[in-house]
Every structure is written in structure tokens, then in C-alpha cells.
Amino acid sequence: MKIQNSQKKDALIIGPALAVDTMIFAIREGKLCVLLIQIGTGPYKDQWALPGGIVQIGETLDEAAQNVLAKKAGIKGLHLEQLYSFSKLDRDVRGRVVSVAYFALVDSDKFSVETMDYYMAIDWKNVEKLPKMAFDHKEMIQYGVKRLCAKIEYSNIVYGLLPKEFTLTEMQSVYEAIVGHVIDKRNFRKKILALNILVETDKERTGQKNRPAKLYQFRKRQLVFTD
Amino acid sequence: MKIQNSQKKDALIIGPALAVDTMIFAIREGKLCVLLIQIGTGPYKDQWALPGGIVQIGETLDEAAQNVLAKKAGIKGLHLEQLYSFSKLDRDVRGRVVSVAYFALVDSDKFSVETMDYYMAIDWKNVEKLPKMAFDHKEMIQYGVKRLCAKIEYSNIVYGLLPKEFTLTEMQSVYEAIVGHVIDKRNFRKKILALNILVETDKERTGQKNRPAKLYQFRKRQLVFTD
DNA sequence: GCAAAAGTGTTGAGTGTACACCCATGC
């Protein structure tokens, strides 16, 4: 492929390789977790990494991120959002790779993530207790968590983390897992209901040893910004 | 360059080329403007574009953006911020290029931007009256303006648009140019002074046919987030 | 003295925060 360059006309330019890495967040046992794979071979053997891969010539970045997830974790059709592009010269010891990070939120109960045979393992890891990570993926995750914290304040992005129907207390637990501290129950309910992003159903969560809780749904299961 | 790939081991991968484009904003005659160059040859001849270029193998994205600006507009040492990565398949008819957009704000009076001889022209253009643009650069600029509007609300980023010393009215004019509507003078002054990002000097702007205005400086000439 | 821009406070509305008790259910 030829790209015209203002210095050396008609030179064949091979710049850095281009990759995407995907950061899938979920709440597991009340903690914010991220989906990681364990690398089976090469200089990063046994270390953990975000699902990622090289961008093919016929893919946009968004498509590349979708394809990586489909291939490496069997996950399809998530709403993925571009986060940032990482480009330190030594971020991959095998060669020069610039990587565009993407993130998404899922309800982990809906996914039974399968280990593909060319990885040693695939698993959810608490973002506060990350294992030894390959590349600059720890840095990526820290950046992603920061952005996620900011984003839940002005969008309904947590819809991805919750099942179709859920109680307000369940929703509050998700917020608490992300921001990392407890929230006042009355204020939380007041704020969320005022946003008008939820609709009450006529169902209740029964079968517990206490008062049943009303179930709610999101008005729209897609990203909406509140003002 | 070889990159190991989980599908085809030891294949030589040539993915999309990687570029950076830089968006330099300034206020000119009270309007938000962006620095553009007019392309002299090729399929985009006579159209305008952001200063940009291919990322070299030994550069980070940040460095590539700095180098592009130095080469194409003689501008050095700006605080550039990464905006977003654009990757539509047909965004450059000459071939497949993914481009990472950067932006910065400058006080245009401090720069005498020179036309390099391989361009037809380099000039500031009002972001609301853009000429015919090459690539997807119009889309990039629209995205950049949106982000800029959001950003001035919670950071001191406009420091780049103002000279070392300035009056509050001058600062207010910059805000008005960016957000695109007039702002109440008393509320603006109250808000800005409360942020505690400015220091009063003992100087005044004299020589006009009206009451002299106090001059202020930024406490820090680097990006600071308020709260 | 007049034109032109600088500078300055108050009020009302709305928003965010802190805080404690009764309710419905399972066992």
C-alpha cells in the first residue's frame, strides 16, 4: 500500500501496527471486575491481558473491537465506546504497536464466557486486585475506571450492567461498586427517579425473606445523556 | 516488521496506516477559528485540511502530533490533547488511514504562521464557516468544538487562548466566542474569580478612551481541573 | 459633559446533602 508523504514521495511507509484492546466491565459479588485473558505463549506467557487484536485493513476501529470480542470471548453486539489511544514506544516488547482502547459494560450473569483453546484462561478480575498484566494494560484499565466513574454521573451507561428488570437497591449496589463508596438510599432514589430514565413495572422481586421490592426497567436500553 | 497474530502466525501484517491530525483553535475577531492548510496537489487539491501526517515508527502519537505542527506550521511546544481516533474506511480516498485527532488552543497573536511552500495556503478559518474540507476533517472539527465547549466548563483550558496578562472582559469574550452566546458580566466574574485560577496583577489596561481595566494572570499556565 | 467600557450585590429558584423511622415479608 502506498501512502503519499510530504517528505519522501512514493515511499512505502510501514508505520506502527494498529491494534484494539477491549475492556469489558461487570459487577461480580459487588465488585467492579474486568474481563481478562491469560496469555499462553511468548514473552508475556502467563500474564493477563485485555482481549485485543490487530486491526485488519478492511475494518474500522469499532468493527475491529467487535470482531476481537467475538473471536476471543464469544461476545457479540455490545455497545462499545472508544476510550483512548495508547502509543508508548515500548508498550509491546514484540514490536511497535499503537492500540486503541474500547470499553463496555455487561451484566456478567448473561455471559458464560468460554475459554478459547489458545489461551490458558479467561476470567473476570476485580479491578482493585489485578494480576500481573502484559503490555500497558494495567494503565489502560486505570484510565478506563476513571472515565467510567465520571460517565455514570451524566449518562445511563449502567444499563449494560443490569438485567432487564431490577430493583433500585440492585441499581444502587452497581453505582456503589463503581464509585467505591456507599450512597445515601433516599438521595439515590430521588436522583435516579428524577432523571426519568426508568419505568416502574407492576412486578416485584419476591421469594426473599423480606419485603418484596418493585422492579424497574430502563426507558431506553441505549446510551442517553442526561443534560 | 513482524507482529505475531493469533490467527496466522508469522504473517507480515500491513494494517491501516496511522496518522495524526491537529486542530489548533484561536479566537480571531471575536470568533472561534481553526488553523487549516490548503492542499496543493492530488485528489484533494484546493481543499482545506487540518495539519496532519503519518506517524513514524519511532514516534508516540503525542510526539507525532508535535512534529507535524513543527513541520507544517512552525509551531512548537503546545499542550496538545488527544481527542479521538477516526477510522472510516473511505475517509482518505488515497488509501486506508486511521487518524488520531489532537487539539490545542493558542493565542493567535503570538503566532505568525508561515505558509510552507508545498501548500497553497495556511490560514485561520471560522469554525462556523468552514471551506470545502478534505477527508473527514469537517466532522473532526465539529467533534472538537463540542468537546471544547464541554471542557471550558470544568478546566482552565482557555489559558492557551489568552496572553500572559488579560482583562476579565477579554477572558469573557473568549468564553462567549466558544460557547456562542453572550454571558452575564457579573455572573461570569463571580464564577471565574471563585475558581481561584487567576491572580490579580497591579497593572491596568490603559490607553483606551474609557476606564482602565485590571489585568489578571493565570495562577498556573497548565491544565487544571476544577473539582 | 458625554461616550464607552469597568466594576459591583441582591434575590429567588432549584439542586444536592444529611439524616431516622415505619413497612412488608419469611421464618
Place this chain on the structure above:
DNA sequence: GCATGGGTGTACACTCAACACTTTTGC
């Protein structure tokens, strides 16, 4: 009847928006 989590309201502080007149200078 008791343990468990569900559900509710008020008071205060703070923030934001609207609004008009006096001051200082050049001419």
C-alpha cells in the same frame, strides 16, 4: 415476633440565573 431489607420526607446549604446602576477614563 423478630430479623431483614424496602420504602419514604424534611431542613439546610449551596449554586445558578436574572437583573441596573455607579465609576473612571479620553476626548
